[in-house]
Amino acid sequence: MAVTITVFNFAGQALALQRGDSSSEVSNLQRCLQSLGYFQGPINGNFGVLTEEAVKKFQRANNIGTTGIVGAQTQQALQYVCQNGQSRQSYTFSNTSDRFSYNLSEGDAGPEVSELQRKLQQLGYFKGNPTGYFGTTTTNAVILFQQHNQLPPSGIADPQTLAQISRAMGSPNSACSINSGYICLGEKSSRVSTVQQRLRQLGFFTEEITGYYGATTRNAVAQFQRDAGMYPTGNVDFSTWQRLGLGSNNPPTAINNPTPANRNRYVVVVPIRRADTLPRVRQYIPKAFAARSKLGHYVNAGTFRDRSEAEKHSQFLRELGFDARVEYF
Structure with a gap:
């Protein structure tokens, strides 16, 4: 059963469906949500409390703003997952176009998005199963990949980002020997x-x-x-x-004479100049903590025995906009 829930006014612009509305489009919305397991009420065309709660559940599950209002983005996602009466993964979204050859961004849907999500999942950036819908979770995964690959963190899978993802999928990391x-x-x-x-x-x-x-x-x-x-x-x-706590149990053999644990260490520090410095760093380094030395108050964003590893970590934070540096304690 094909379901279409988009409503247009005389100017051709999509109207939102919300609590208090009553129409055949609301009935289609209820049927769609019922087929997905979100709506348990009667199909009566009246947008009431049950319908609103079902919309919110769908929005939460798809990382769309949880408003309970069926705006353009929610309409697009619902149409994609409900048309043709097939399983979610096998839908073909009717709004595909040549733009997928150039950019994928939030609100897009279709097999190209599923493929993007699958690749990001295998690379460890996308959590969950591919849905074919480009929501907030996919945007965040793209941003994280871009940050880790020295690309502008736009959240848009542009040709440069897609090419880098393909390279990451296609061959081992050339920096690893x-x-x-x-x-x-x-x-x-x-x-x-x-x-x-x-x-x-x-x-x-x-x-x-x-x-x-x-x-x-x-x-x-x-x-x-x-x-x-x-x-x-x-x-x-x-x-x-x-x-990992593996000690001397068959360690990587080319790295010899590590610095003993009680010796000085390379520490990645971020000076605390604002009250939100620590929580901002913790968005990316959950185990970061505040400390103090002759340098003043700072965030300890990681401790390393190898300076090159510390520099990589520091560079990662600088790319995110932090004043990170390596100090030897």
Whole structure:
């Protein structure tokens, strides 16, 4: 059953459906929401409390502003998921056009969006299952990918961003070399099994222990690095190995003579000049904390034994607009 809920006035502009309205379009809206499991009331064409609550549930589930009003964005999303009476993943959105060849942005829908979400999911940026609808969650995933790849964080999947995503999907990180001792995409070894077992213990990895460093393992490592306040490369270098608590258990062999734990450390600091500095940093580094030294009050955004890792982390924060720097304590 095809469902169309868009209403137009004499000027051709879409009208919103909201509480108090009564029309055949409201009936179609109720049928659509009922087929998705959000609406349990009668199909009567009256936009009442039950219909409003069903709209809010749909909006929350699709990361649309939870207003209870069916505006243009909500209408577009509903039409996409309810037309043809098929499952959500198999819909073909009727508003596709050549613009998908150039940009994908919030409000778009269709198989191109599903493919984008699938790729971002495999890279560890998109949480949840692909829906084919470009909502807030997809925008945030695109922004995070752009930030990590030195692209303007617009949230729009433009040609440059799409090309970079394809490159990230198509080949291992060129900065990661097994010869340097790093554990990289494509390796199969006992030390990969060790990493997978440790990630499983910490709740980051739920798959079978295979000893193969594939996309799932890389994404789990990247998530661990984010939670640990590290730069999320997705590769296991000596710092990541140590932070995982693996100690001297088959460490990356090319990195020798690490600095003892009781020696001085490279710390990424962000001077506190505003009351919201710490909470802003914690949006990206959840384990950041406030500290004080002869430098004054600052946010400790990560501690590293290797200066190059600290510099990467500092650069990541500078790209986000923070006055980050590396200090040696």
